[in-house]
Amino acid sequence: xxxxxxxxxxxxxxxxxxxxxxxxxxxxxxxxxxxxxxxxxxxxxxxxxxxxxxxxxxxxxxxxxxxxxxxxxxxxxxxxxxxxxxxxxxxxxxxxxxxxxxxxxxxxxxxxxxxxxxxxxxxxxxxxxxxxxxxxxxxxxxxxxxxxxxxxxxxxxxxxxxxxxxxxxxxxxxxxxxxxxxxxxxxxxxxxxxxxxxxxxxxxxxxxxxxxxxxxxxxxxxxxxxxxxxxxxxxxxxxxxxxxxxxxxxxxxxxxxxxxxxxxx
Ligand code: CIR
Numbered sequence: 726x727x728x729x730x731x732x733x734x735x736x737x738x739x740x741x742x743x744x745x746x747x748x749x750x751x752x753x754x755x756x757x758x759x760x761x762x763x764x765x766x767x768x769x770x771x772x773x774x775x776x777x778x779x780x781x782x783x784x785x786x787x788x789x790x791x792x793x794x795x796x797x798x799x800x801x802x803x804x805x806x807x808x809x810x811x812x813x814x815x816x817x818x819x820x821x822x823x824x825x826x827x828x829x830x831x832x833x834x835x836x837x838x839x840x841x842x843x844x845x846x847x848x849x850x851x852x853x854x855x856x857x858x859x860x861x862x863x864x865x866x867x868x869x870x871x872x873x874x875x876x877x878x879x880x881x882x883x884x885x886x887x888x889x890x891x892x893x894x895x896x897x898x899x900x901x902x903x904x905x906x907x908x909x910x911x912x913x914x915x916x917x918x919x920x921x922x923x924x925x926x927x928x929x930x931x932x933x934x935x936x937x938x939x940x941x942x943x944x945x946x947x948x949x950x951x952x953x954x955x956x957x958x959x960x961x962x963x964x965x966x967x968x969x970x971x972x973x974x975x976x977x978x979x980x981x982x983x984x985x986x987x988x989x990x
Pocket of ligand 1: 747793795812892894895975976
């Protein structure tokens with residue numbers, strides 16, 4: 726399995742106006758649509774700056790959370806897996822990604838069985854597939870994924886997502902093939918044994934949902950200590966304002982499906 730942060734391509738979906746109705750835990754303010762769209766454009770510009778080709782899909786007004794494409798599919802080498810998202814309103818999003826994935830992946834599989842799994846609960850490293858059980862991802866979903874990824878050369882490591890966050894990756898992100906960035910609470914569970922772990926500075930746990938894309942680490946704006954910490958370790962940091970996505974419990978990773986196509990694909 727090649728490096729887990731080298732990507733050539735990204736699939737994203739433009740937010741529809743319905744994004745203001747996106748799911749959230751609690752009764753927080755609606756995102757501002759125009760600002761969300763603007764921040765999404767800047768996010769895609771940053772990804773292009775990292776060297777990837779972006780496929781931008783049309784907005785889907787019937788699915789307020791469909792901008793968060795990461796939850797509805799997983800990209801592994803030459804195989805893409807359509808997941809079965811755990812929120813009822815998001816369930817049918819997976820099928821909407823099928824044709825875009827089919828044009829780039831040798832095979833597009835559907836998660837077998839009837840369990841549920843959100844891509845936001847899956848952290849892919851060079852050798853492991855970490856999967857967090859959460860309110861969205863259940864044991865049947867994890868077991869189904871285990872069967873699929875085993876054949877692709879990965880080991881599946883089941884972990885528990887801390888109960889105060891939506892997804893496993895709300896609390897962690899990959900920095901390089903041996904290093905993860907994590908909240909203290911998640912690292913304390915011991916799930917990252919065998920990895921170097923950089924802990925999010927106190928009060929900056931929300932910065933943990935970062936993404937490494939080729940030579941850069943993308944972090945949400947407003948986390949100055951995280952930026953200093955990462956730059957001190959030699960990472961090149963790009964900051965993206967995600968204030969509107971944050972209002973509906975989302976961050977950086979969920980707005981793209983990132984993958985690498987080899988020259989022969
Ligand atoms: C949801 O609740 O499903 C969306 N409002 C946010 C999804 C964020 N996805 C992610 O962190 N992977």
